[in-house]
Amino acid sequence: MPAPAQFLDFVDKSKDAFIQRLSDAVEIPSISGDPKHREDVFKMAAFLESQLQAYGVETKSVPLGSQNIDGEELTLPPAILGRIGHDKNKKTVLIYGHFDVQPAELSDGWTNPPFKLTRDDATGRLYGRGSSDDKGPVLGWINVLEAHHKLGLALPVNLRFCLEGMEESGSEGLDEFILAEVKKGRDSWFDGVDCICISDNYWLNNRTPCLTYGLRGLTYLKLTVSGPGKDLHSGVFGRMVHEPMTDLIAIMSKLVDPSGKILIPGVDEMVPGPTPEEKAIYEKLDYSIADVEDSAGGKVALSADKAAVLMGRMRSPSLSLHGIEGAFYGQGAKTVIPAKVSGKFSIRLVPPMTPDNVNPLVIKYIQAEFAKLGSKNKLVIEDLHGGKPWVENHKHWSYEAAKRATEVRTFHPNSPLALIYKQTPDLTREGGSIPVTLTFAEALGVNVLLLPMGRGDDGAHSTNEKLDISNFIEGTKLLGTYLYEVSQA
Amino acid sequence: MPAPAQFLDFVDKSKDAFIQRLSDAVEIPSISGDPKHREDVFKMAAFLESQLQAYGVETKSVPLGSQNIDGEELTLPPAILGRIGHDKNKKTVLIYGHFDVQPAELSDGWTNPPFKLTRDDATGRLYGRGSSDDKGPVLGWINVLEAHHKLGLALPVNLRFCLEGMEESGSEGLDEFILAEVKKGRDSWFDGVDCICISDNYWLNNRTPCLTYGLRGLTYLKLTVSGPGKDLHSGVFGRMVHEPMTDLIAIMSKLVDPSGKILIPGVDEMVPGPTPEEKAIYEKLDYSIADVEDSAGGKVALSADKAAVLMGRMRSPSLSLHGIEGAFYGQGAKTVIPAKVSGKFSIRLVPPMTPDNVNPLVIKYIQAEFAKLGSKNKLVIEDLHGGKPWVENHKHWSYEAAKRATEVRTFHPNSPLALIYKQTPDLTREGGSIPVTLTFAEALGVNVLLLPMGRGDDGAHSTNEKLDISNFIEGTKLLGTYLYEVSQA
Ligand SMILES: [Zn+2]
Ligand SMILES: [Zn+2]
Ligand SMILES: [Zn+2]
Ligand SMILES: [Zn+2]
Structure with a gap:
């Protein structure tokens, strides 16, 4: 009516x-x-x-x-x-x-x-x-x-x-x-x-x-690597001790690749591919790669395929590395080896993912990867917050x-x-x-x-x-x- | 006298x-x-x-x-x-x-x-x-x-x-x-x-x-990865665009391994191993692993061999990752995709290394590794300062x-x-x-x-x-x- x-x-x-x-x-x-x-x-x-x-x-x-x-x-x-x-x-x-x-x-x-x-x-x-x-x-x-x-x-x-x-x-x-x-x-x-x-x-x-x-839902995690009792001078301690930043960066580099693929086994795999009917929804959307790049302010779309890019945002999980707490973040050139650094990242979730079924996969993988590093530093993983999709x-x-x-x-x-x-x-x-x-x-x-x-x-x-x-x-x-x-x- | x-x-x-x-x-x-x-x-x-x-x-x-x-x-x-x-x-x-x-x-x-x-x-x-x-x-x-x-x-x-x-x-x-x-x-x-x-x-x-x-001498470098025109919300843009942090972390993870080995081809190799006479100097030094760990404030020495640890500091180059400028560094859980991030790292140099002979190796390697990522983001490498050993x-x-x-x-x-x-x-x-x-x-x-x-x-x-x-x-x-x-x- x-x-x-x-x-x-x-x-x-x-x-x-x-x-x-x-x-x-x-x-x-x-x-x-x-x-x-x-x-x-x-x-x-x-x-x-x-x-x-x-x-x-x-x-x-x-x-x-x-x-x-x-x-x-x-x-x-x-x-x-x-x-x-x-x-x-x-x-x-x-x-x-x-x-x-x-x-x-x-x-x-x-x-x-x-x-x-x-x-x-x-x-x-x-x-x-x-x-x-x-x-x-x-x-x-x-x-x-x-x-x-x-x-x-x-x-x-x-x-x-x-x-x-x-x-x-x-x-x-x-x-x-x-x-x-x-x-x-x-x-x-x-x-x-x-x-x-x-x-x-x-x-x-x-x-x-x-x-x-x-x-999408969200799980937001914090990885803290610590070891030295205080920030150290790289001139004095460089190549004497396990540096927390080296370990943290190594772990963070193993979470997502530059194409957006999540490297944590089982995570991307939780989401079934689109049905033809669903795929048609994305093909039909009034949107273009130019729209993505205009709104991002740069020619950085992950693909030239409109539907693929839109599915990335709408029906795929995504993992973003947000930053590091505890390391030098200012301008200039400080030669510090930070004693304790925390990497922040989050995963956007789509059904059937939930923080409850994703976090255990993430934690198990990170702990296994950290063990492979053979570092004497300590790793702590914290779940900062989350929500279901x-x-x-x-x-x-x-x-x-x-x-x-x-x-x-x-x-x-x-x-x-x-x-x-x-x-x-x-x-x-x-x-x-x-x-x-x-x-x-x-x-x-x-x-x-x-x-x-x-x-x-x-x-x-x-x-x-x-x-x-x-x-x-x-x-x-x-x-x-x-x-x-x-x-x- | x-x-x-x-x-x-x-x-x-x-x-x-x-x-x-x-x-x-x-x-x-x-x-x-x-x-x-x-x-x-x-x-x-x-x-x-x-x-x-x-x-x-x-x-x-x-x-x-x-x-x-x-x-x-x-x-x-x-x-x-x-x-x-x-x-x-x-x-x-x-x-x-x-x-x-x-x-x-x-x-x-x-x-x-x-x-x-x-x-x-x-x-x-x-x-x-x-x-x-x-x-x-x-x-x-x-x-x-x-x-x-x-x-x-x-x-x-x-x-x-x-x-x-x-x-x-x-x-x-x-x-x-x-x-x-x-x-x-x-x-x-x-x-x-x-x-x-x-x-x-x-x-x-x-x-x-x-x-x-x-x-030791020093070369201090800054790697800047940029792409989006502004900071983006990970909910809106996650898995739509190439994220500068993902690329930067990938590159930073390829510079040094957790044992302190420098991964840039030709860098560690520039320094000849110690002569027996030189090695004897390190064996004789009045220093112990406990001294290293006491002064670092943590049990994080790279080796249990005193001479190896001291040579790491005194006669080896070392690469330290100092931090990232432009990414979220505070407490809490911000879901930002930063538009432009700069990783800072330095290499301590020993003879015959100089900034002049080391930097070209570093730059060539990083550019090659960045190219492998297949990212649409841009990379700029800057030499912040340096000095000879x-x-x-x-x-x-x-x-x-x-x-x-x-x-x-x-x-x-x-x-x-x-x-x-x-x-x-x-x-x-x-x-x-x-x-x-x-x-x-x-x-x-x-x-x-x-x-x-x-x-x-x-x-x-x-x-x-x-x-x-x-x-x-x-x-x-x-x-x-x-x-x-x-x-x-
Ligand atoms: Zn002084
Ligand atoms: Zn002085
Ligand atoms: Zn609002
Ligand atoms: Zn609102």
């Missing part, structure tokens, strides 16, 4: 008002990672709660306890729950989003102050921290609510909201809350949810909307609804933007992780759809983060239309 | 006065590496110049120009030249030493304020920055001058001095000065020099005096004189310290470098002897640097006695 024309019309006519609301939201520097801004995260929570209430949503602000930062006890921002609609004949959609943002300073290289929304009508862009990650998408839902409220239209589905303020800082407290809430059964605010929709990722490129059905059934009705909403939406014929969305969305998997996705999927046992609003070049977490005005406005229409399509699924 | 008893007597009786002079010197924080202390280096130069003058030495303070530090032009401390004696029938000995010191702060972990000489009679130690490196040894020569001046004794040789104030900061300006001075021929302050004696290194252990006849003829009369001075010195029979020196000195080579040694050796074409005053555990450049009172006093006697032995050589 297409969305009613009056909804689409309302969205078009509210463009300036919607942008003003995003501007108000961006001006609250709700940086969850900076204790000095914790008050602002609370302020942002209150802002959203009052918006939800204004458009008829019942809300609840859920305290999530406190965290300890450098010995200081800091109250966590609340999760904001919302519910509207209790019609048993309608589907119930749970919306997740987050209202905290990454740090940003003008001095990081921003062209304009990051906490002031800068509208550039020449390029059609809205610059500001959180514009795309994730205030824009969250306000997209508020826009949908406002339209229906002001037009006196009933929503086509029951909606539930779960908005958090610690996503950029490990979602502290949220998993525990979700699991506890789900246990309440009929009393849970998540009771009766049929599917989940999260708008917190990006199109693969700057042209084609996409639906995302997978995220997630892959969703993209043939589920929620995905079908989102696909239809992207393909067939009845734009006003005179809108120049209509062409953007009148197309089949890309079906993507992300190389990174949004851990709450897996928590919801497992706790509620329902389908989760990632339905991004922003483009691939939005620069979430970077300087000059932006959201295109067209993505904000058309994206609002898409979110609303998705609900209508779900109602018919 | 042994030194006259009245000289030895004078030294013993002057112990407190000599320590007081060292105390006055240590109180001048002549840190050459810190512009805030540049005035103190000048003050220290003036202090020494007046001491030399007081004992009859003609002096000259030589300006060495200026250096640019962070855009600020800073005048270099002068070199202090001295000369006493113009007897054509006597040998002429040139003494080099330095009066600048390494930085030191109480907060670095010093037990006592570093710029106050702390005398601990229980352990017989004098603690303070510069006590051993190199104010103690320089004042040892001043003590010898004072004794002869006050006793009205003629010195057995003509003496020349060259004392500098930038040794801890690359000896800026000194090489150029030495070369220019030597060119003056008969007008040079170095005219007629028969041998050079430098007291600026340490015994191999804490028990046995030594004569040092070799220093030095090995002296230890059968020269100057070494023979120093050996006799150490072996047969007529102590007062009732001195409990007599036993320390009544032995054949160890004949050592140092693993590090004192670049001025080579400059003097090449510019003057005469034998250079390194005759250390301090012990192996003095901790030059470390916290709690110390000089044993016995080393200061007996060392003063040794320096004086050496001059008498030289006069007979």
Whole structure:
């Protein structure tokens, strides 16, 4: 069922008002990672709660306890729950989003102050921290609510909201809350949810909307090699002692080869190759090697085959060597033999890989390789953190609804933007992780759809983060239309 | 010819006065590496110049120009030249030493304020920055001058001095000065020099005096691998692009193996194995694997064979991996793919190795290995700095004189310290470098002897640097006695 024309019309006519609301939201520097801004995260929570209430949503602000930062006890921002609609004949959609943002300073290289929304009508862009990650998408839902409220239209589905303020800082407290809430059964605010929709990722490129059905997991490990009791001078001790850096570099060189192949036996092998049907998804994606290299800023793609490169990111594990702690890292030429060095690396995981089945292979291999070195130094392997990968059934009705909403939406014929969305969305998997996705999927046992609003070049977490005005406005229409399509699924 | 008893007597009786002079010197924080202390280096130069003058030495303070530090032009401390004696029938000995010191702060972990000489009679130690490196040894020569001046004794040789104030900061300006001075021929302050004696290194252990006849050279290289235009997120780009860290670690792992063997073809092979006579020197050294491991602070010696371990330091090249610039080096778990990383490593050189004959082998090998990786990243190899090794003829009369001075010195029979020196000195080579040694050796074409005053555990450049009172006093006697032995050589 297409969305009613009056909804689409309302969205078009509210463009300036919607942008003003995003501007108000961006001006609250709700940086969850900076204790000095914790008050602002609370302020942002209150802002959203009052918006939800204004458009008829019942809300609840859920305290999530406190965290300890450098010995200081800091109250966590609340999760904001919302519910509207209790019609048993309608589907119930749970919306997740987050209202905290990454740090940003003008001095990081921003062209304009990051906490002031800068509208550039020449390029059609809205610059500001959180514009795309994730205030824009969250306000997209508020826009949908406002339209229906002001037009006196009933929503086509029951909606539930779960908005958090610690996503950029490990979602502290949220998993525990979700699991506890789900246990309440009929009393849970998540009771009766049929599917989940999260708008917190990006199109693969700057042209084609996409639906995302997978995220990689992660295992992050630290290898520490130690031996001497203190840093040594290479003039005095060079070729007298086993040097920890020599051993560490030898081990790190045995983890991954320059083509990206993981050298730990059994790891790459855990992942079955793509079926022809799956391979076809990657062949069809609107993406090119030039897109990869443009976004990486260098001609360094691992292959000239688009599908191979995309599968590397979306359906393959990857091992990256991040750096070394404890060795000389400055400019210049210090002749030190560091006494204790730690190599950091991580492996992105895809099903059926999990930290639990991958880590033992990694640890066994590294210990065996270290033993072969014949060094008198000591090796310690630590697991710093990890998370499981997630892959969703993209043939589920929620995905079908989102696909239809992207393909067939009845734009006003005179809108120049209509062409953007009148197309089949890309079906993507992300190389990174949004851990709450897996928590919801497992706790509620329902389908989760990632339905991004922003483009691939939005620069979430970077300087000059932006959201295109067209993505904000058309994206609002898409979110609303998705609900209508779900109602018919 | 042994030194006259009245000289030895004078030294013993002057112990407190000599320590007081060292105390006055240590109180001048002549840190050459810190512009805030540049005035103190000048003050220290003036202090020494007046001491030399007081004992009859003609002096000259030589300006060495200026250096640019962070855009600020800073005048270099002068070199202090001295000369006493113009007897054509006597040998002429040139003494080099330095009066600048390494930085030191109480907060670095010093037990006592570093710029106050702390005398601990229980352990017989004098603690303070510069006590051993190199104010103690320089004042040892001043003590010898004072004794002869006050006793009205003629010195057995003509003496020349060259004392500098930038040794801890690359000896800026000194090489150029030495070369220019030597060119003056008969007008040079170095005219007629028969041998050079430098007291600026340490015994191999804490028990046995030594004569040092070799220093390793150095070539310090930086390998930079770059490709992406900016740091990338491993979730987004992992297994899509060639990662600079993977390539760099692969190359760094091919330079040296955990046993210390250098993997660059032709490098280890440049150094011929030891002759039986040379091997005997190492077998005889008063040193054990326990000494190595005590000073390294860990049981990490490369071999259980003492001679093999000592040859590793003294007569073998060594390759140390120092660290990586541009990669994540902090604590925690950042999932970054760094865009540009630079590995730093150095090779200590022994004859016939020089940076000029070693670097081409290193560069050719690394370029070939990098090509094998098949990476689209770029590699740049930079030569950060280097210096040639030095090995002296230890059968020269100057070494023979120093050996006799150490072996047969007529102590007062009732001195409990007599036993320390009544032995054949160890004949050592140092693993590090004192670049001025080579400059003097090449510019003057005469034998250079390194005759250390301090012990192996003095901790030059470390916290709690110390000089044993016995080393200061007996060392003063040794320096004086050496001059008498030289006069007979
Ligand atoms: Zn986000
Ligand atoms: Zn984010
Ligand atoms: Zn020194
Ligand atoms: Zn020094």
